[in-house]
Amino acid sequence: MDSQIKVFFAGQIQEGCDPQQVRQNLAKLHQVSLEKIEALFSGKRRVVKIVNDYAAAQKIQQVYTDAGAVCTIEPPPPEENDSVTVAEESLETEPERKGSEQEQTGADALAPNLFVSDFLETPEVKFEVLTYRSLAGSDNLAVANMIHKAQHSGVRLKQVRITLHNSEVILEAGALHFQQGNITIESKIGGVGGFFKKAVSKKLTDESAFKPTYRGSGEIYLEPGFGHFILLPLEDEEIVADKGMFLACQSSVEVGVATQKGLATGLLGGEGFFQTKLSGKGICVLQSPVPVKEIIKVSLNDDTLQVDGNFALLRKGNVEFTVKGATKSLIGSMTSGEGLLQTFHGTGEVWLAPTQSVYEQLALSGIGGMAGSEKGSGTRTK
Numbered sequence: 001m002d003s004q005i006k007v008f009f010a011g012q013i014q015e016g017c018d019p020q021q022v023r024q025n026l027a028k029l030h031q032v033s034l035e036k037i038e039a040l041f042s043g044k045r046r047v048v049k050i051v052n053d054y055a056a057a058q059k060i061q062q063v064y065t066d067a068g069a070v071c072t073i074e075p076p077p078p079e080e081n082d083s084v085t086v087a088e089e090s091l092e093t094e095p096e097r098k099g100s101e102q103e104q105t106g107a108d109a110l111a112p113n114l115f116v117s118d119f120l121e122t123p124e125v126k127f128e129v130l131t132y133r134s135l136a137g138s139d140n141l142a143v144a145n146m147i148h149k150a151q152h153s154g155v156r157l158k159q160v161r162i163t164l165h166n167s168e169v170i171l172e173a174g175a176l177h178f179q180q181g182n183i184t185i186e187s188k189i190g191g192v193g194g195f196f197k198k199a200v201s202k203k204l205t206d207e208s209a210f211k212p213t214y215r216g217s218g219e220i221y222l223e224p225g226f227g228h229f230i231l232l233p234l235e236d237e238e239i240v241a242d243k244g245m246f247l248a249c250q251s252s253v254e255v256g257v258a259t260q261k262g263l264a265t266g267l268l269g270g271e272g273f274f275q276t277k278l279s280g281k282g283i284c285v286l287q288s289p290v291p292v293k294e295i296i297k298v299s300l301n302d303d304t305l306q307v308d309g310n311f312a313l314l315r316k317g318n319v320e321f322t323v324k325g326a327t328k329s330l331i332g333s334m335t336s337g338e339g340l341l342q343t344f345h346g347t348g349e350v351w352l353a354p355t356q357s358v359y360e361q362l363a364l365s366g367i368g369g370m371a372g373s374e375k376g377s378g379t380r381t382k
Contacts (some may be wrong), residue, residue: 123168181218250282317348
């Protein structure tokens, strides 16, 4: 009988499985809520079970496999150890042998430690969030130290891959990292008038005016980063997103500009006069300042939501955005300590990122700067 055989899970989902369905399967398996099961998908390897024999470990592994997840066993079963030994010996005697690993294409060939943490697809296009399990390090000690701290904190490098099948997508200018396949790039200007219109739009919105269209068949990789990506399907609807969130979308989605109503809202709302508007039907890729699991989605039914700070990420439906005082009078608002509040009224949904201000404050002054602070989040609407 063996001892201390560990079954690990690092959030990896089997190819072709629905990430949300896998989460539901595991939540049912462990008899916990979806919120609690989300911790298993942080990218950090977690011990699912410690057993004393391989039969028990493989049984647990099979249960996870049936749920659509991928588990690993350490140390691996004896037959796996034997196969590894044979492979290593063969590589020494046949250095030019061409096996399946060398014939792989896409993310698996570029980085073996990549796994798909989320995806959405249609017959024409597939959007995937690729997550690096770890980074090997750098020859720069300072960079290596930062990588170590990020790894220890559960922060993972991520990258979006878009696979086109004779279709097209729209990207934010500068979002491309590299591409492979028969893909052409077109930047639609619309003549001299269109050029100046887009240039003015860029000046007002602080967003890229010229969003190129990528057309054809192949793979597109967006710039990697330690941030958070949201794959959002639109079903003949419209959303208004915070500036800088948009990264890519299917060409069936129209990318436009939403203008704030009223001078006070534009000047004092904290969002500027213009935001990004996405409308139509298709998949969008957004980048979020906080993990998806920390976003609170507030549903409104002819209701009002008031927010003290700039942490409303997007809104959808028939929701109007304005700025109002915390009290009925200007003096009352000034003396209440709350000032002006972002106000959302109507029927629809508003996405909030309450932890965004916490991370911003930590970046500015660390943990000590938050202890007993009387100044609030530091992101108050002015």
